[in-house]
Amino acid sequence: MDSSKYALPVGTTLDRFIMRKQEDFPYATGELSQLLRDIALAAKIVNREINRSGLIDIAGAYGDQNVQGEDQQKLDVIANIRFIRALRNGDEVCTIISEEDDELIQTGNVQGKYVVAIDPLDGSSNIDVNVSIGTIFSIYRRVSPTGRAGTVADCLQRGTHQVAAGYVIYGSSTMLVYTTGNGVNGFTYENSLGEFFLSHPAIQIPQSGNIYSVNEGSSDSFSPGVAAFVKQCKGQQFSARYIGSLVADFHRNLLKGGIYLYPATAKGPQGKLRLMYECNPLAFIVEQAGGRSSNGASRTMEIEPQAPHERCPIFIGSRELVERVEAFLAKEKAAEATELVARA
Numbered sequence: 584m585d586s587s588k589y590a591l592p593v594g595t596t597l598d599r600f601i602m603r604k605q606e607d608f609p610y611a612t613g614e615l616s617q618l619l620r621d622i623a624l625a626a627k628i629v630n631r632e633i634n635r636s637g638l639i640d641i642a643g644a645y646g647d648q649n650v651q652g653e654d655q656q657k658l659d660v661i662a663n664i665r666f667i668r669a670l671r672n673g674d675e676v677c678t679i680i681s682e683e684d685d686e687l688i689q690t691g692n693v694q695g696k697y698v699v700a701i702d703p704l705d706g707s708s709n710i711d712v713n714v715s716i717g718t719i720f721s722i723y724r725r726v727s728p729t730g731r732a733g734t735v736a737d738c739l740q741r742g743t744h745q746v747a748a749g750y751v752i753y754g755s756s757t758m759l760v761y762t763t764g765n766g767v768n769g770f771t772y773e774n775s776l777g778e779f780f781l782s783h784p785a786i787q788i789p790q791s792g793n794i795y796s797v798n799e800g801s802s803d804s805f806s807p808g809v810a811a812f813v814k815q816c817k818g819q820q821f822s823a824r825y826i827g828s829l830v831a832d833f834h835r836n837l838l839k840g841g842i843y844l845y846p847a848t849a850k851g852p853q854g855k856l857r858l859m860y861e862c863n864p865l866a867f868i869v870e871q872a873g874g875r876s877s878n879g880a881s882r883t884m885e886i887e888p889q890a891p892h893e894r895c896p897i898f899i900g901s902r903e904l905v906e907r908v909e910a911f912l913a914k915e916k917a918a919e920a921t922e923l924v925a926r927a
């Protein structure tokens with residue numbers, strides 16, 4: 584009997600997939616695999632909290648205290664606690680950068696070989712209105728010796744040094760998408776079984792697309808290059824799609840082709856999004872899927888980070904579209920230089 588129809592890669596559970604991938608590296612110790620599983624477990628718990636969140640205000644259904652007897656908190660704080668706890672309980676991570684904490688978080692696992700940067704809940708303005716939100720994470724190998732707390736140098740590495748990155752999207756279905764530098768795979772959560780199953784193997788982003796995603800409420804303060812690019816998109820009858828949750832906007836464009844832009848604006852001269860736990864992880868994923876991410880002048884993952892919470896402009900998505908906006912920005916820069924020379 585031909586059993587090849589039973590050999591489809593889709594349907595594999597996330598745990599098994601991680602295990603199989605680990606077998607590809609003969610000297611792997613399994614710590615990174617365990618770390619990914621810890622993140623997946625926290626994602627399941629956060630998914631449950633998000634699904635219940637609509638009930639928080641309904642008296643009796645989900646009181647103002649959680650099962651641990653703690654006061655009910657905002658979901659982004661809850662998500663932060665869940666992920667940090669999961670990472671502390673595992674032994675793999677020494678230090679964490681979280682959007683929800685100004686300071687670096689030392690887990691106490693001084694033997695941990697990894698550092699994690701995380702946006703526990705992305706798209707927080709969409710929580711109360713039942714719109715897709717997400718979690719974004721990035722994993723680095725520490726550079727300082729084990730046996731003591733992780734350092735700022737461990738945390739502030741270029742995106743090119745990431746060993747893994749991923750996101751969870753809590754949407755019409757919940758998905759976990761991640762890369763360890765060997766392609767991008769997406770897993771869909773099956774609620775009743777409590778498992779993530781491989782549903783999107785070897786994701787590739789289309790080289791071009793006709794979706795642009797930007798907050799046009801800020802268009803008055805776009806630079807001439809960004810404004811020219813957006814004008815061109817409109818001239819070519821692109822679709823404008825902007826959810827306001829980076830993860831959701833990114834995920835759609837990853838699957839369908841398109842570009843997400845968060846440029847410098849009057850409100851945010853450095854853009855809004857954070858390099859370590861929003862831009863770099865998605866840049867790693869998009870590049871692994873054949874796309875591109877840039878701050879307008881250079882590749883996102885080559886930016887030398889200066890601070891855990893620094894922001895940077897981002898243009899991310901289908902390669903051809905990102906290169907197009909970069910060309911507009913290069914022209915803008917050249918024009919500025921010519922003007923300076925003319926004035927001198």
Ligand code: AHG
Pocket residue numbers: 682702704705706707708798827828829830855
């Ligand atoms: P967070 O909820 O983690 O603070 O991130 C919000 C981000 C991102 O998800 C989204 O794309 C962007 O903010 C939207 O910003 P604007 O409202 O300025 O468009």
Ligand code: MN
Pocket residue numbers: 702704705706829861
């Ligand atoms: Mn965010």
Ligand code: MN
Pocket residue numbers: 659682702703704705706707
């Ligand atoms: Mn957030």
